[in-house]
Amino acid sequence: AAVVYLRHWQATGADSSRHTAYQLLRGLTYLQTAAGPNAGNVVLWMQPDGTLNPSADPVELPDPSDSGPSYWLARTIWALGEAYPAFLDSDPAFAGFLRARLNLALGAVERQVLVRYGEWLDIDGVAVPAWLIAEGADATGEALLGLAPYVAATADARAQLVLEQLGEGVAAMRSGKPRTWPFGAVLPWARSQAVWHAWGGLAPAGLAKASEVTGDRTMRRAALSDAASFTPHLLIAGGPENGWLPSPTERVQIAYGAHSRVESLLEAAEAGNRPGLRHVAGIAAAWFFGNNPAGEAMYDPSTGRTFDGVAVDGVVNRNSGAESTIHGLLTTLILDAEADIAAQAMVADVVERRTWTLVEAETGALGPGATLYQPESAWTGESLWSGGAGVQLRPGGTLTIPLAGIGAGSNVLMPVVLLDPSAGKTTWTTGHRIAGVVHHAKVGAQGDSPAPGLLAVETLNTSIHDVESVSVHGKKRNTLIDALLVQPEVERLVLADESSSTALLRSFARHSQCVVISLPVGTTAHVETYDKTGRLRSQTHAPADHVVVRVPGGGFAVVRSVG
Template sequence: MKGFKMLLAFVVAFCLASPAYAHAAGKPSEEKTPVNLEHLNFLNEDVTIDGVDMLITHIYSEAPDYKWVDASGEGIACVDDVARAAVVYLNDYEENGNKDSLENAKKALNFVMHMQADDGEFYNFVNKDLSINTDGPTSKKSFDWWAARAMWAMGQGYGVFKKADPAYAAKLKDSFLLANQALQKKVNENYGEYKNVHGYRVPVWIGGFDAMSNALLGLAYFYEVEPLASVKNSMKKVGRGLDEFQYGSYTQYPYGAHLGWDGSPTLWHAWGSGQSFALAKAGRVLGEKKWVKSAQQEADQLFSHLLVTGMIKEMAPTMAKDEQIAYGVNMLTQGFAEVFKATKDPKYAQYAGLAASWFTGNNDANAVMYDSKTGRGYDGLNGVTGKVNWNSGAESTIEALMALQMVNSIPKAEKLLHAKTVKRHTAVVDEAEDFDTVLGMPETVTPESSWTGDASYSGKIVRLGDSDVISKKVTVDKSGLYLLSGALVREAGSAGKLDVQVDVRNVSFMKVLPSPDTNFLTLVNAEHPVYLSKGVHELKLKFKGEELLLDNVVLQPAVEYAMFKNEGKTMIFERDLLKGRNLLK
């Protein structure tokens, strides 16, 4: 829930962004990027509750003075952020032996344990008087995002403090195992059961798959140092659910993505999508090769595609580049890095470095999104307008620091941290409303809302009737095979066919099957790849059936690539989708 609040704040902040300030703060740097904890330390406040020294992390920090800003109506600090701050400090202690970071981690973990209820679940926010917000929808006692993040912090903390402070580790263990009982209660209620959503088989015992990836991480960290049967049992159940909610391939939507919400087989969002990170880690710890393969699939198919297209906010099914945030970029970085650790294949370390280069200016705004001089991680950018949100809240700072910590610990990743994309050859989206009418009476429709209930329209849509024909001039920048697909609504009880013609040649068609339940927006591939020469072509679409709602058409090169400059050298990352092969050369 907190993520949606953050996105709302993000949109508001864009309206206030200052281009002059953005230019000054976004100047690229070629120097190695150090991990600077200064701003995170500033966001923290030492407090004492019930005689116990704790640390809270203030949620927002706004440009230009970067003072603390509270979350209106929620509180001044939350487990969501403090637990992640604890992870940053634990990482710093493990990497650098920093005793101050160990102490900060301990105080942060004290706060996390303070927010745990007797049944193992967690509250999230504290008010200004440090009382617990027990009523807010983003704070109520539950096993939700904040509980899962608490498990990650406590699980990793247990491994660190078992060596550094065994007595304190014992307290963490008790709280962790109590949380595990709450997790077991959650997953056991419907364990092994499935539901059918638009023809997809969806596990029902997880709920928020993205959120529960944090719990799996905590379980894996704990099990590494103390392999308890109860912890392994939870790992097996959560890992199974995350592994099974994955669909697609190199060419088939959603491209091997681990989806986050059990209500949609269409929506994937970057923020919080730590399933590959967690599955690779847990798979390595338990020897579950299937989980590692599952993480590797998403890394090879979706994540690698994003290295070519550039970062996105989400796909639902059209890729949206507007609200790019550190939390999304870090999930790609951590996923690649953990797959590297699990497979020992150095290409994934390189991919992690390329993903993290977003922070050093390799993004759609050409803005440095992590300032190594101040330690600020900035709150996001709009890849369409190029505007940057120069606020620097807890989440953005923490996620940036996590990404830098991981990349700096892997030489092959760190080497590519300052890479810059200089050319892309990738998918182009042509909106249906931009097509011209050739035959019939196609109707352009403005949806009441872009959100359908489980997916999102990219703009206006076109209603096609039987034998309606529309066309558009499209420009191809490189000769080769192309894959065509349409973002369209599959309707219950209604089937049809969308014929594809290029320059008066019938080249392929999209088979529009009826939905097995309710109407839903998805991406449907044309049956055959199409060869297109470089230049301008007329793309013509003819619908046969009762009715079709068409959102857009995607023209995807069968061989896509991105060209990078790094340390004076040029690299090309090439992806052959039909052969299922990626190559960085």
């Protein structure tokens, strides 16, 4: 909330917002432990009479809440760091107080987090940084949002070192390529290679801002990878969903996730000199005005309320909690300042969405050697069985997964399987053609991961065309299959309002491919294509009712009506 009022004051000069930000920052620092072994950490709860309550009932970790690094420590750094330069000229004394409190927080990070700088966790054979706040790029990314403006304003060597080291850790969480899960995203949790969530998704924004201050190219590349490779797919696939674990199974969407995409795209566009990402930011912001599963506005400008969320079936949670309101307002502040993004956000009615389809393995035809697999819990400790079940294949076992109605056109197959060092392999065929082979044993030892094995989305080498089913054959040793994602080689989302329309396309092909689309509104279309880093590749015009788009392999395109 302090950041909302800070940004509103900075944007408008409103004295009321300055006063509210001042008081909120005072309240925030009241929650910060000032001395002792937990100095710099933050107590999360306060009673109405002002008494601090460090322990929740039921227990939440860390317990007591100021006994270790936490999400609220990261957010305290965000608020204090962004506030310092805002108050520096108008109230130097208060700015000095904020600086002292930020130094307390930096001490907590150095003592509890960066003491492990340079150490790596072994997560299923993948090295991940051990020096993230609360073991998360999600929390740490929000700390970067405060450290970057603070370092820019002060050139403080201590804070810059913290910024560089935390930024290095967050950048190391970037994973995947344009064709392989998670498609260039920055993963949020150090303990899992199978979890991505939209909420808490400001790490790319933090990396982008940090890269501008430090000049670090690795941070900038990670921010651009998330923004230009991953996010177009996310928006086309359905929007800022709460959990790909690793398949898209937790599909509720909330304002925290939607705002995270908008701000991350905007910051990456600025840091990487990729103005095309501003178009994508506008499409992401359209979530608040109808580009969501309900097809309804999630933000009410007459009251300032943002609804708490929307389920995949279109049911809207019409409560409006503090988190939803805060992230709705952070987004509207962006739209107030960026007229082009705001105009794009108003084009929010979903006309067409062609994207991946999840088919559960257990819905297929189980042949000899295939049995239903029912884990004790769908949650493994680091991932989720998408339907709460799967299929086990013994050597020689077969499974046939139906694709009728979804296998038309050119598609990439992405099996969701359990990787385990003791497992065999599966061959995936369509008719007499092999689409690919999955080596289920191609994974490291459990290491520091919470669970043995790894539920993973694998990408088969060969695209398929107009097929009705896919057959799976087990070989060598037992294998476990969770589901199959059928991904169009070129996916698209088409949006419109009464006067204009927009299409976003994203390619999973290895090379450029031409597709033909039609915009429902307008007479002329402006076509811009971009590579996987968001760099502009081409600009053309075409009749809106017949637009030929040549999408670069792994890249994306934005098509807008201009007349």
